[in-house]
Amino acid sequence: MQTPTYLAAELRLPTNWLDYTILGIYFVVVLGIGFAARRSVKTSLDFFLSGRSLPAWVTGLAFIAANLGATEILGMAANSAQYGVYTTHWYWIGAIPAMVFLGLVMMPFYYGSKVRSVPEFLLLRFDKAAHLLSSILFAAAAILIAGVNLYALAIVVEALLGWPQWVAIVVAGFFVLAYITLGGLSSAIYNEVLQFFVILAALIPITVLGLKSVGGWDGLSDSLTASRGDNFMTAWGGTGIGSDNPLGANWLTIVLGLGFVLSFGYWTTNFAEVQRALSAKNLSAAQRTPLIAAFPKIFIVFLVMIPGLVAAVMVPQIGTGDSDLQYNDAIPYLMQQLLPNGVLGIAVTGLLAAFMAGMAANVSSFNTVFTADIWQKYVVKHREDEYYVRFGRLITAIGVLASIGTAFLASSFSNIMSYLQTLFSFFNVPMFVVFIIGMFWKRASMKSGFWGLIAGTTAAMVNYFVIYKQGIIDIPSDQGANFVSAIAGFVAGAVVMVAVSLFTAPKPAEELEGLVYGTRSPGMAEPPAEGDDAWYRKPALLGWGAVILAAACYIPFSF
Amino acid sequence: MSDHYSERDLQREITELETKSATAARLFDIRRIIGGLFVLYGVIVTIAGFAASDADIDKAEGVNINLWTGLGMLVLGLLFLLWLKLRPTAPPPPDVLPDEREDSGTG
Numbered sequence: 001m002q003t004p005t006y007l008a009a010e011l012r013l014p015t016n017w018l019d020y021t022i023l024g025i026y027f028v029v030v031l032g033i034g035f036a037a038r039r040s041v042k043t044s045l046d047f048f049l050s051g052r053s054l055p056a057w058v059t060g061l062a063f064i065a066a067n068l069g070a071t072e073i074l075g076m077a078a079n080s081a082q083y084g085v086y087t088t089h090w091y092w093i094g095a096i097p098a099m100v101f102l103g104l105v106m107m108p109f110y111y112g113s114k115v116r117s118v119p120e121f122l123l124l125r126f127d128k129a130a131h132l133l134s135s136i137l138f139a140a141a142a143i144l145i146a147g148v149n150l151y152a153l154a155i156v157v158e159a160l161l162g163w164p165q166w167v168a169i170v171v172a173g174f175f176v177l178a179y180i181t182l183g184g185l186s187s188a189i190y191n192e193v194l195q196f197f198v199i200l201a202a203l204i205p206i207t208v209l210g211l212k213s214v215g216g217w218d219g220l221s222d223s224l225t226a227s228r229g230d231n232f233m234t235a236w237g238g239t240g241i242g243s244d245n246p247l248g249a250n251w252l253t254i255v256l257g258l259g260f261v262l263s264f265g266y267w268t269t270n271f272a273e274v275q276r277a278l279s280a281k282n283l284s285a286a287q288r289t290p291l292i293a294a295f296p297k298i299f300i301v302f303l304v305m306i307p308g309l310v311a312a313v314m315v316p317q318i319g320t321g322d323s324d325l326q327y328n329d330a331i332p333y334l335m336q337q338l339l340p341n342g343v344l345g346i347a348v349t350g351l352l353a354a355f356m357a358g359m360a361a362n363v364s365s366f367n368t369v370f371t372a373d374i375w376q377k378y379v380v381k382h383r384e385d386e387y388y389v390r391f392g393r394l395i396t397a398i399g400v401l402a403s404i405g406t407a408f409l410a411s412s413f414s415n416i417m418s419y420l421q422t423l424f425s426f427f428n429v430p431m432f433v434v435f436i437i438g439m440f441w442k443r444a445s446m447k448s449g450f451w452g453l454i455a456g457t458t459a460a461m462v463n464y465f466v467i468y469k470q471g472i473i474d475i476p477s478d479q480g481a482n483f484v485s486a487i488a489g490f491v492a493g494a495v496v497m498v499a500v501s502l503f504t505a506p507k508p509a510e511e512l513e514g515l516v517y518g519t520r521s522p523g524m525a526e527p528p529a530e531g532d533d534a535w536y537r538k539p540a541l542l543g544w545g546a547v548i549l550a551a552a553c554y555i556p557f558s559f
Numbered sequence: 560m561s562d563h564y565s566e567r568d569l570q571r572e573i574t575e576l577e578t579k580s581a582t583a584a585r586l587f588d589i590r591r592i593i594g595g596l597f598v599l600y601g602v603i604v605t606i607a608g609f610a611a612s613d614a615d616i617d618k619a620e621g622v623n624i625n626l627w628t629g630l631g632m633l634v635l636g637l638l639f640l641l642w643l644k645l646r647p648t649a650p651p652p653p654d655v656l657p658d659e660r661e662d663s664g665t666g
Binding site (some may be wrong): 513 | 565566569570574577579580581582584585586589596597599604608611615616619625627628629631635
């Protein structure tokens with residue numbers, strides 16, 4: 001495994017006063033949103049869930065932007081430079097079906113039950129043990145991932161300004177802290193919507209100019225096929241079971257591990273995402289949140305994959321010992337090579353904005369879970385609402401400080417995305433298996449949730465750290481091992497849940513109303529708001545449209 | 560099961576908080592911010608495009624990328640402002656702004 005080195009001085013961006021003006025304006029606006037949103041925070045529901053009052057297009061764009069952090073952008077470009085067009089799997093099979101499932105099937109239970117967080121749903125469906133365990137696991141994961149975002153920012157700022165990484169990490173951490181403590185989730189979501197458009201304005205010019213510099217799509221395709229082999233530019237080539245490909249995964253582990261277990265775990269039970277939908281103003285808006293997000297998600301892959309592929313043409317030795325450039329440097333390298341001052345400032349701003357949104361999503365979900373699920377339920381109960389708003393602000397500060405610590409952990413992995421996927425397979429997959437069984441099987445007992453979580457997390461970790469890292473089974477890459485760990489965690493969790501359920505008491509049927517498939521809660525009965533019956537706002541149409549579009553996108557890359 | 564926590568408790572707690580929530584009434588409209596920022600960025604980057612040197616254009620593969628990006632951002636910003644003008648924020652119902660002094664939570 002490579003260890004990341006400090007970026008070579010040759011990657012320093014030629015920024016000037018114009019770029020800094022653009023960046024400075026953005027920082028002023030971000031803080032302004034924080035101050036302006038502060039007056040809307042009156043209750044804990046305002047601070048943690050925007051009072052459940054935002055329109056669907058805002059929560060939908062925030063849903064996608066919370067995922068489009070700097071780690072996603074740098075990491076998926078890195079994946080593309082390393083593995084080629086296989087990157088599309090993370091989007092078309094790895095995101096869309098899960099997002100549609102969340103919107104169409106799961107959201108009525110989440111939103112209708114009025115839970116404030118994903119762990120709170122487990123409290124209603126199972127028991128306190130499952131609730132506390134999942135709250136703690138989530139809080140720990142959120143801090144770790146916020147740290148990964150900070151580390152990614154440090155790479156960018158070091159390239160841009162030449163600051164040492166630790167200075168960038170500390171300064172940026174305090175900046176995110178300011179706007180979340182001021183405006184709570186509203187501030188985080190509004191900044192995410194803004195960031196979504198800025199990052200598009202940054203990535204589109206990089207992609208267009210990058211393609212032009214290597215002779216268009218045909219030129220890109222020809223030179224990579226010549227240098228990396230026939231399968232590099234296909235989605236499914238070389239993924240037969242037993243055949244060899246750089247991803248180290250076959251079609252079965254891609255479909256089951258990535259497409260089913262990992263993605264459903266991430267998109268449907270990761271509270272940093274689900275929280276955006278829970279802040280929507282009604283059930284219809286909550287259902288449409290992930291569906292509206294699905295359409296940009298289908299096409300964003302081109303804006304991160306193409307720069308990664310272009311970098312692999314321009315620097316054929318990227319990521320190997322023969323080049324100073326790491327895979328993660330693909331996008332900063334293209335910015336330096338292609339962008340003049342002005343657009344360069346937009347691109348730098350976009351990356352910093354993406355980092356802040358990615359980190360803020362984790363911090364704002366962390367403070368909600370820590371306050372509403374851990375503190376309010378087990379430590380200091382039954383205090384007045386104002387107390388929990390104050391505590392939420394305090395724990396935001398503590399969370400940011402803790403993620404500064406985890407940023408230094410992240411610096412020991414070469415491919416940020418592998419690190420992130422590894423974490424997800426340990427934390428999200430067991431959550432997903434407990435959810436899916438709890439939501440669809442009435443008999444799943446109160447105790448089975450806790451033991452399913454324990455078994456799934458243990459199995460994923462044992463597979464990764466013992467079976468893969470000790471070389472007991474030979475899997476060629478970290479990503480391939482992640483897929484297998486995810487499947488192992490899912491199967492272990494499911495088997496243990498079923499076994500425990502058969503020997504312990506089920507939850508009384510009247511306590512399962514609105515929590516299990518086939519039952520309804522009072523929250524689901526609300527009539528659709530005015531205008532929500534328009535055909536283009538029908539969740540089923542939006543959802544199936546996204547699935548069909550994603551499947552159609554595979555066609556040109558499959559033959 | 561002394562302090563049992565059921566869905567009914569939660570429904571009551573959240574419904575009560577929703578009636579006191581101030582977000583719907585007091586949160587500003589994000590379209591104004593997106594529109595304003597993109598118009599400003601669009602103008603700045605478009606001007607940079609008009610003032611582009613030959614070196615800038617050569618670097619960007621012969622494309623005046625500042626001009627095109629700037630115009631694109633300007634159009635996006637104007638579209639958001641237009642949308643805001645055509646469909647303004649609905650004014651909050653008068654009963655949504657209760658008195659500042661209300662009793663303190665669940666107790």
